[in-house]
Amino acid sequence: MPIKLQQNWALPETAVTPENIYMNRRQWLQAAGFAGAGFAGVGLAAMFAGGMINPARAAIGPYPAPRNEAYVGGRALTPEDEATTYTNFYEFGSSKNIWRRAQKLTTDPWSVIIDGLVETPVTLDAEDLLRQLGGLEERIYRHRCVEAWAMTVPWTGVALARLVAFARPTASAKYLRMETFLDPSVAPGQKQDWYPWPYVEGLTLAEATNELAFLATGIYGKPMPAQNGAPLRLVVPWKYGFKSIKSIARFTFTDQRPVSFWEQLNAKEYGFWANVNPDVSHPRWSQASERLLGSGDRVPTQIYNGYGAEVAGLYAGMFPNDKRALFH
Ligand SMILES: Nc1nc2c(c(=O)[nH]1)N[C@H]1C(S)=C(S)[C@@H](COP(=O)(O)O)O[C@H]1N2
Ligand SMILES: [Mo]
Numbered sequence: 001m002p003i004k005l006q007q008n009w010a011l012p013e014t015a016v017t018p019e020n021i022y023m024n025r026r027q028w029l030q031a032a033g034f035a036g037a038g039f040a041g042v043g044l045a046a047m048f049a050g051g052m053i054n055p056a057r058a059a060i061g062p063y064p065a066p067r068n069e070a071y072v073g074g075r076a077l078t079p080e081d082e083a084t085t086y087t088n089f090y091e092f093g094s095s096k097n098i099w100r101r102a103q104k105l106t107t108d109p110w111s112v113i114i115d116g117l118v119e120t121p122v123t124l125d126a127e128d129l130l131r132q133l134g135g136l137e138e139r140i141y142r143h144r145c146v147e148a149w150a151m152t153v154p155w156t157g158v159a160l161a162r163l164v165a166f167a168r169p170t171a172s173a174k175y176l177r178m179e180t181f182l183d184p185s186v187a188p189g190q191k192q193d194w195y196p197w198p199y200v201e202g203l204t205l206a207e208a209t210n211e212l213a214f215l216a217t218g219i220y221g222k223p224m225p226a227q228n229g230a231p232l233r234l235v236v237p238w239k240y241g242f243k244s245i246k247s248i249a250r251f252t253f254t255d256q257r258p259v260s261f262w263e264q265l266n267a268k269e270y271g272f273w274a275n276v277n278p279d280v281s282h283p284r285w286s287q288a289s290e291r292l293l294g295s296g297d298r299v300p301t302q303i304y305n306g307y308g309a310e311v312a313g314l315y316a317g318m319f320p321n322d323k324r325a326l327f328h
Pocket of ligand 2: 144
């Protein structure tokens with residue numbers, strides 16, 4: 001180990017890290033069984049810095065995370081400034097230009113509840129949760145909004161399946177319901193009481209554990225900007241963008257199909273399944289093509305947004321008499 005680190009060993013832990021991080025690490029070390037005699041005499045700072053154990057922030061970084069080459073996007077990346085300034089986040093207003101307003105969202109600390117049909121309900125900070133879920137990776141996915149604009153961006157995060165495994169749902173759980181924060185003093189859109197706040201989304205457990213379902217913590221090799229759904233957002237690239245709920249504060253396992261935010265407002269236009277399909281029009285516009293953010297090019301829409309190889313099997317044999325049901 002480098003000599004420089006040994007100097008840190010002599011320092012009390014509180015001298016090299018802010019108190020709250022120190023406490024978090026200590027608590028985690030104790031929980032993980034690292035605070036025992038085997039490590040006596042080795043300063044915690046040195047253990048973290050030397051890579052013997054992952055520091056509190058290493059689990060939510062470092063950025064950029066290694067790219068998973070299995071998910072390459074298949075299109076030119078959308079310019080970062082487009083994807084981070086043209087955003088849908090109704091909590092902060094119904095225009096696309098809310099990114100400055102969203103900076104008011106405080107995401108550290110960020111409490112996450114995991115409850116419902118699980119072996120042990122738990123409430124923990126997003127950082128602690130991510131540390132439990134393992135290392136981050138980067139995946140490039142296409143994103144298709146139901147409004148017919150699309151982008152291709154590198155997300156950083158972990159497979160949602162890891163969260164499901166961590167939560168240990170019971171055998172009766174069939175769905176994962178996800179809910180955003182509720183704080184009208186931070187999010188002025190939540191003062192508009194004709195919306196059913198907080199924003200809710202849901203997946204079947206089979207969808208939530210599909211390899212594509214992703215829990216994103218960052219974008220473009222950096223931690224997630226508030227406007228894109230910090231600190232934790234869903235990314236399900238075969239479904240219309242409204243399914244990819246931002247700033248998740250609660251994961252509930254249930255045997256009841258959750259009613260999504262947009263579904264509650266208008267189930268005919270924004271159904272539960274919301275799988276991308278060029279042949280099923282939105283009642284008010286065609287879904288046959290989409291406009292790429294950045295270039296403005298129009299390109300044909302693909303079934304399941306081009307992810308049929310990964311996800312078509314999820315829906316095999318469902319709704320044999322009404323294929324539209326898969327998309328509404
Ligand atoms: N909490 C919350 N999540 C949300 C939304 C929202 O308004 N609130 N909008 C959805 C819609 S319609 C889309 S297209 C995507 C947009 O993600 P982006 O702004 O990062 O492109 O977020 C989805 N997640
Ligand atoms: Mo959207």
